[in-house]
Amino acid sequence: MNFTRFTLAGALALGLAQGALAQTEVVFNFPVAVGGPITAIIDEYAATFNAANPDIKVVPVYTGSYQDTIARTLTQIRGGDSPAMAVLLSVDTFTLYDEDVLVALDDLATTEADKAFLTDFFPAFLANGQVGGKVWSLPFQRSTPVLYWNKAAFAEAGLDPEVPPTTWAEMVEMGKALVQRDASGNVTRWGVRIPTSGFPYWLFQGLTTANDSFLMNADGNEVYFDSPGVVEAAEFLVALSAEHGVMAPGIIEWGATPQAFFEGESAMIWTTTGNLTNIRSNAPFDFGVAMLPANKRPGAPTGGGNLFIFNTVPDDVQKAAFEFAKWLTSPEMAADWSIRTGYVAVSPAAWETEAMKAYAAEFPPATVARDQLEYATAELSTHENQRVTRVLNDALQAAILGQKTPAQALAEAQAEATRILAAYR
Amino acid sequence: MRRIPLIPYLLILPGLVFLAAFTHFPALLAFWQSLHSTPRGRRPATWTGADNYAAMLADPVLMKVLWNSAIYAAATIPASIVLAFVMALWVNGRMPGRAFVRLAYFTPTILPMVAAANIWLFFYTPGFGLLDQVLSGLFGLPSTNWLGSDRSALWAVIVVAVWKEAGFFMIFYLAGFQAVPPALAEAARIEGCGRWTYVRRVLIPLVAPTTLFIAVNALINAFRVVDHIFIMTLGGPNNATNLLLFHIWETGFKYWDTAQASTLTILLLVILAAVAAVQFRLLERRTYYR
Numbered sequence: 150m151n152f153t154r155f156t157l158a159g160a161l162a163l164g165l166a167q168g169a170l171a172q173t174e175v176v177f178n179f180p181v182a183v184g185g186p187i188t189a190i191i192d193e194y195a196a197t198f199n200a201a202n203p204d205i206k207v208v209p210v211y212t213g214s215y216q217d218t219i220a221r222t223l224t225q226i227r228g229g230d231s232p233a234m235a236v237l238l239s240v241d242t243f244t245l246y247d248e249d250v251l252v253a254l255d256d257l258a259t260t261e262a263d264k265a266f267l268t269d270f271f272p273a274f275l276a277n278g279q280v281g282g283k284v285w286s287l288p289f290q291r292s293t294p295v296l297y298w299n300k301a302a303f304a305e306a307g308l309d310p311e312v313p314p315t316t317w318a319e320m321v322e323m324g325k326a327l328v329q330r331d332a333s334g335n336v337t338r339w340g341v342r343i344p345t346s347g348f349p350y351w352l353f354q355g356l357t358t359a360n361d362s363f364l365m366n367a368d369g370n371e372v373y374f375d376s377p378g379v380v381e382a383a384e385f386l387v388a389l390s391a392e393h394g395v396m397a398p399g400i401i402e403w404g405a406t407p408q409a410f411f412e413g414e415s416a417m418i419w420t421t422t423g424n425l426t427n428i429r430s431n432a433p434f435d436f437g438v439a440m441l442p443a444n445k446r447p448g449a450p451t452g453g454g455n456l457f458i459f460n461t462v463p464d465d466v467q468k469a470a471f472e473f474a475k476w477l478t479s480p481e482m483a484a485d486w487s488i489r490t491g492y493v494a495v496s497p498a499a500w501e502t503e504a505m506k507a508y509a510a511e512f513p514p515a516t517v518a519r520d521q522l523e524y525a526t527a528e529l530s531t532h533e534n535q536r537v538t539r540v541l542n543d544a545l546q547a548a549i550l551g552q553k554t555p556a557q558a559l560a561e562a563q564a565e566a567t568r569i570l571a572a573y574r
Numbered sequence: 575m576r577r578i579p580l581i582p583y584l585l586i587l588p589g590l591v592f593l594a595a596f597t598h599f600p601a602l603l604a605f606w607q608s609l610h611s612t613p614r615g616r617r618p619a620t621w622t623g624a625d626n627y628a629a630m631l632a633d634p635v636l637m638k639v640l641w642n643s644a645i646y647a648a649a650t651i652p653a654s655i656v657l658a659f660v661m662a663l664w665v666n667g668r669m670p671g672r673a674f675v676r677l678a679y680f681t682p683t684i685l686p687m688v689a690a691a692n693i694w695l696f697f698y699t700p701g702f703g704l705l706d707q708v709l710s711g712l713f714g715l716p717s718t719n720w721l722g723s724d725r726s727a728l729w730a731v732i733v734v735a736v737w738k739e740a741g742f743f744m745i746f747y748l749a750g751f752q753a754v755p756p757a758l759a760e761a762a763r764i765e766g767c768g769r770w771t772y773v774r775r776v777l778i779p780l781v782a783p784t785t786l787f788i789a790v791n792a793l794i795n796a797f798r799v800v801d802h803i804f805i806m807t808l809g810g811p812n813n814a815t816n817l818l819l820f821h822i823w824e825t826g827f828k829y830w831d832t833a834q835a836s837t838l839t840i841l842l843l844v845i846l847a848a849v850a851a852v853q854f855r856l857l858e859r860r861t862y863y864r
Contacts, residue, residue: 220827244830249615333714339702346722347808397700400722400811406697414701495705534826546812550724 178235180218231461237276240530276527277380286455288495301434302416310402313439324395327416340395344403358448369531370573375563383555438514607836626837647796660744683742691805750784
């Protein structure tokens with residue numbers, strides 16, 4: 150009898166306590182894709198936000214890589230234990246849209262200020278989050294590929310160490326000067342390194358964009374893999390090793406690329422701005438950072454992760470998640486995040502903050518990515534995104550390996566991708 | 575009236591529950607899903623009959639994957655068994671530093687596959703990787719892109735698998751050798767038969783149960799262990815190292831096509847069941863259990 154009364158009182162007390170706090174809990178799944186104490190930074194952000202907003206409690210959950218995070222998030226949603234929000238690849242917007250788990254951020258932005266906020270980002274970053282005229286995800290940890298060059302190697306090869314290549318032709322020409330061979334004729338230093346393992350499509354977009362051609366439409370249901378400009382870009386990529394001899398033959402490993410730069414195996418490398426902090430602290434020589442070289446125009450893709458909010462949680466939780474997302478991408482926070490991680494600050498306003506100005510003055514290479522954004526395009530993203538991307542990756546690798554000509558490989562990829570996308574037209 | 579013996583059923587119950595929950599039920603569920611379309615968003619799964627199977631067989635990537643898997647199994651299974659046997663023979667004898675050699679052979683087994691793959695990724699790196707440094711430093715050979723060429727990539731990942739597994743299988747052979755009565759070795763020596771004859775006529779037949787056990791495990795691993803593919807090649811270049819389980823993972827968790835992934839899972843189950851049946855029939859006849 151006493152026992153019953155005791156538990157009843159306890160339950161009542163607990164209920165009252167919860168009622169008094171009335172906190173909305175926002176579960177936030179996030180991946181870690183670059184080096185550094187990312188989890189500690191996110192935890193700190195959540196604590197700061199929670200302290201300033203006593204009615205909201207953000208619970209950040211570290212969920213592994215991007216791939217682990219989308220697998221976990223979709224599995225949680227299917228199992229009825231949905232997180233409120235997550236950081237996922239911006240190119241997964243179509244996939245999540247097709248799964249019908251996203252809430253359109255335009256629908257959450259009720260005030261004029263909120264609506265204006267949604268357009269404050271760099272357009273090249275916003276593009277991947279838009280489907281059917283609505284914004285489905287906010288740019289957060291974004292990047293873009295740039296060219297890093299070894300100034301010591303440039304000087305050794307008789308080139309001006311302060312002048313990087315600005316066009317394809319210059320890159321080939323300088324590359325030829327930079328190639329070094331040993332007594333038996335084996336190459337000991339390559340001119341340029343564009344990694345092609347795993348996901349070659351991304352850096353390949355640095356070539357297609359510069360060649361003023363595009364891989365897909367904004368609706369994500371059509372691709373242009375066999376258009377003349379794209380084929381030309383692929384032919385140039387193949388020719389770098391096959392014809393000009395400035396790049397190593399075969400498929401080049403993405404992960405070993407910074408190491409290859411440090412070891413002097415390649416004098417110029419193409420890789421993400423996400424490697425900036427790594428290269429800055431480990432390169433044993435002076436290096437420079439430049440925009441990707443232009444052909445018909447300058448150009449590069451964007452990359453990285455966006456903030457997504459799910460329609461599988463109650464309305465008040467969605468609203469609370471939106472508050473946190475807004476705070477996280479506000480100019481001051483975006484600047485802080487960029488300085489501490491190496492990601493590109495996502496809005497022009499962030500670059501106008503005092504902190505960002507000071508950082509840019511102290512470390513000018515950080516601004517190269519921002520300047521490139523003017524010419525950047527959305528990363529390849531379609532319905533059935535991973536499948537379509539895989540088709541292009543396979544085609545590019547087949548062309549690099551010489552199994553097929555670039556034109557043939559891309560024509561086949563176009564046919565296969567068109568077949569996959571038929572259901573979405 | 576005959577009473578149903580309850581005790582035996584109770585005794586196998588725990589094992590049965592786990593087997594049913596984690597093996598039989600998922601297999602049946604996969605079969606059920608393979609007969610439906612993948613549910614997406616507002617479109618629920620619908621009955622599609624054998625459509626998924628037809629789509630699977632029409633996929634040119636699958637043919638490449640099956641071929642790769644066949645080569646991978648045909649190379650890793652015998653190579654790791656033979657290597658394990660030779661290593662066990664070697665460290666079974668009296669020799670200085672025996673414990674150290676045993677440890678050295680066993681070390682790859684203790685490493686997680688992901689760590690091993692990262693080490694080998696560095697070995698294989700063209701230019702400044704260990705293999706290239708040795709080959710071009712000592713012999714002046716040109717740099718080789720082991721993982722980046724469609725001709726060598728599959729063999730490069732096969733070498734990693736054999737290196738990783740042979741040490742583990744060696745332990746079983748070592749245990750098998752300890753169980754062989756020393757009197758047989760003495761008798762063989764008195765009869766004047768050579769070391770090779772002893773190995774062939776006495777040792778190999780006596781450790782046949784161990785060989786069967788190892789062969790079954792090697793077969794399972796040939797289809798089960800794909801961790802190094804994630805680290806080293808992601809199935810590339812152009813599907814040159816794409817193995818069946820990796821293909822299933824990619825279909826299920828990258829393309830989110832659960833129905834097609836289930837269909838591929840059924841194919842894997844059928845292949846494994848068929849190979850296991852053949853293996854048991856062939857080897858059981860030649861194996862002497864005590």
